[in-house]
Amino acid sequence: MTTLRIPHADDVLEASRTLAGVAVETPVLRSEWLDRLTGARVYVKCENLQRTGAFKFRGAFNCLSRLDRTAYPGGVVAYSTGNHGQAIATVGKMLDIPATIVMPNDAPAVKITKARENGAKIVLYDRSRQSREEIAAQIAAQSPVDMIPPGDHPLVIAGQGTAAAEGLKQIGASGVTTILVPCGGGGLAAGTCLATEALNASAEVWAVEPEAFDDTKRSIASGTRERNALLSGSLCDALLAPTPAELPFAINRKRLSRVLTVSDRDVLRAIRFAYDELRLVTEPGGVIALASLLSQSDVVRGKRVLVIVSGGNVDPAVFKQALDIDVGAGPIDHAA
Known part of the structure; x- marks a missing residue:
């Protein structure tokens, strides 16, 4: 990250x-x-x-367009209640960058569907029992991906x-x-x-x-x-x-x-x-x-x-x- x-x-x-x-x-x-x-x-x-x-498209494109693909050949992982994840998925498709999105299982179906339609791998979690940050960090530790949070970047x-x-x-x-x-x-x-x-x-x-x-x-x-x-x-x-x-x-x-x-x-x-x-x-x-x-x-x-x-x-x-x-x-x- x-x-x-x-x-x-x-x-x-x-x-x-x-x-x-x-x-x-x-x-x-x-x-x-x-x-x-x-x-x-x-x-x-x-x-x-x-x-x-x-508006999340703005941050997603500004970030992914500058991604060091040599350092992160596996693309990116993001966690999101929906709009950030959908934006990362869309920009990833535009720029041919693989994306994994960690989303709550109670996120609006339209947001999950749109992220998936744009080729992202979706990992669902229970926000009442699990930490999206921890799940994303585990994914990043196991593969050469950059972690793109919705705020801390x-x-x-x-x-x-x-x-x-x-x-x-x-x-x-x-x-x-x-x-x-x-x-x-x-x-x-x-x-x-x-x-x-x-x-x-x-x-x-x-x-x-x-x-x-x-x-x-x-x-x-x-x-x-x-x-x-x-x-x-x-x-x-x-x-x-x-x-x-x-x-x-x-x-x-x-x-x-x-x-x-x-x-x-x-x-x-x-x-x-x-x-x-x-x-x-x-x-x-x-x-x-x-x-x-x-x-x-x-x-x-x-x-x-x-x-x-x-x-x-x-x-x-x-x-x-x-x-x-x-x-x-x-x-x-x-x-x-």
Whole structure:
């Protein structure tokens, strides 16, 4: 595995050059109705429209395109709740790099299927009893492969940061006061912090977590990496890391301005809102930052907000659950 080092703002700029012409330049959408609901000027960065359906493609390509194939003839092994693994599998197929993906057996079937369709070897595990890091490490010890974690890799973090860098360029860096990002292990948040520095933007970066999985919020408060008491139990499967990843936390503890938490019900209502108002298909973990705007609009009133919708690989049953939800009460009242 690549020696751990904390990435810098220049790494995001280099990643942007690497991804030029490869990653999709995803659109930024505006909604007057969303502005009225929140009292803010909101820009929605649609990484659900990225290749593989999530921002994770950015980090995967930035990392695998630089792989030392002489040192790692067996390719790579990655562990992932889904989107990182799917991205590694896809990029591996693009670059003819063998990939093994360690995924929880309760990951959405669509994510497991897509990774497998792209030629990756899938190793399933029980997240309540087994450690994905240990399983990946065992595989790496037995074969000449590089281990590519979803957060603790400088090239991955830099690649993820290009989503915010791209959005800031599309809007104009001076036109944004606050950036809201989904947060699991913290790689997207950390990359976003670096992106603001790279573009000399003054915007604050706020992370958003599921209510019962607020390890980043507690870690920022305590100054040390805290763990979640639960390993499952939220619809936001992409954000259920047991603890903040080491490298992202080294950045986030100094640069994140705020961490918000959101309930699963608010996430479902945001999926419905994104579909009704923006015509976007989103997944729970990918839409959580938008959910925080809709459920806690008072905290962004008067601000100019870039919100990253990070993924759209939703399980059909969950999407149906969101479409069936009652949106007649609260801030998503379309009849208001």
